[in-house]
Amino acid sequence: MSTLMKRSILLSIWLVSIFLASLPVCGHAAENSFAKKTDFKDNRTIVIEFAGAVDEEWATSPANFKVNEKQNPDVLLPVEKVELSPDKKTVLIRFGEDIDLRAAHVVSMTPVSSEGKNMGPAILDVKKSYFGYLFSILIGAMLINNYVFTKYLGLCVFIGTSRKKDTAVGMGITFTIVMVVSAMISWFLYQYVLKPYRLDYLQVVVFIGLVSLTVQAVDTVLRKVNPALFKAFGVYLVLVIANCVIIAVPLTLASNEYNAFESFMLALGAGGGFLLALFLMSASRERLELANVPPTFRGLPIAFVATGLFALAFMGFSGMAIF
Missing domain, CATH: 2.60.40.1220 (Immunoglobulin-like)
Structure with missing residues (x-):
């Protein structure tokens, strides 16, 4: 992992801490002390x-x-x-x-x-508690409503980049950065441009355009900073532009009328959930390469079987309520 990517992760964690520290503590207000x-x-x-x-x-x-x-x-x-x-x-x-x-x-x-x-x-x-509500959005997008294992979105990139853990983790981090940046820009444009001027019907086109610009920026940075990781991603980095998970997050925050903090937590949770899914799948596929798998199930068939088992496991989180 490059030094620039490590610094980006630390900067993201620091920004999250500032956001959460600036939130008001919500409780109950009583006019009667009894x-x-x-x-x-x-x-x-x-x-x-x-x-x-x-x-x-x-x-x-x-x-x-x-x-x-x-x-x-x-x-x-x-x-x-x-x-x-x-x-x-x-x-x-x-x-x-x-x-x-x-x-x-x-x-x-x-x-x-x-x-x-x-x-x-x-x-x-x-x-x-507003802090609890934000945390529930984060955990909900990461585990309870994981976009890969419960909504079955982004399977193309998921299957294609989950053969090795190094590539999977790199793609997961890159994917999360693209998702957070594009989601925040999409939220800003939706709230201050599309809604006021009644251009909601253009949201899909606008969101895809914003994701394309963000991916192009990441593509340029990776090409210069980490050519090996860029080469490992191959065509899958370009596929992020039209990835349904990337588009689903702005559409979700727009339909739920989330504010900036809630949109940030949704995007971070969705990206973290995708990173978790890639890591789990890559770890299992590396083990499967050494396992005695029947010839007819080697490669993609056994990968889809493993994906289905992970999806069944994540269904255990269904119905959970946080805070």
Whole structure:
């Protein structure tokens, strides 16, 4: 691995650290200090912890709780029932339908009653930690929704460059750099050019053009800095231009309306997932070269069998929820 590539990796890690350090710490805001903590238990339940025991008659009445999304204060969510824990310090608000855990919610409560005393009304903000949400995007793109093993994208480059670990790691790093740079430029153009001027229908053409420019830049740099790695990539570096993984990331961040931080984490996770897939596949193919494989399965057939087994293994991450 060249010195320039190592420096690029260190610079990327440093930039990620700065981004995460600059993020605000999101929690809950309570106008009543008697309410200690709020959180989502699942997609139909909000949990509220109090500093002391609350009266059961007050706590179990749904009429005492009004919940709405912060962006839609006029639309109240249907509270199905309210449960009180045995120690009477935790209230579980259950809803009749799924709620959007990505959105901030507001819980308005009538004056809290504790041991017959009026503790005053409370308005609580309930939202996921933004750092946790960013981390879930990163891990989701890398493992849970790996673009190779769960979405079956980019198989051409994946199969072609996974014969040797050195080539696979080099392609994975190059692929990640191209993906992050092109995704951030695509996000900027989408948010500030395509959307304001209603040119959304041109997003595929624009994204492919941006990826082409990025790949051409990487092609020129590798040709000068590391000719051996450039020669090992061969035609596959050119194929990155129209690779479906590279195009899928800008389309995903555009459809989900991700901001800059979220788009960066998605691109980094997708690139890291592709690097992980290449490394695992190259390690197994090097071992398969020494294995006693039947003649009819040697080469690509056994490679596809191994890919299918990896895909089955990654399906075990399906449905996982981070934060």
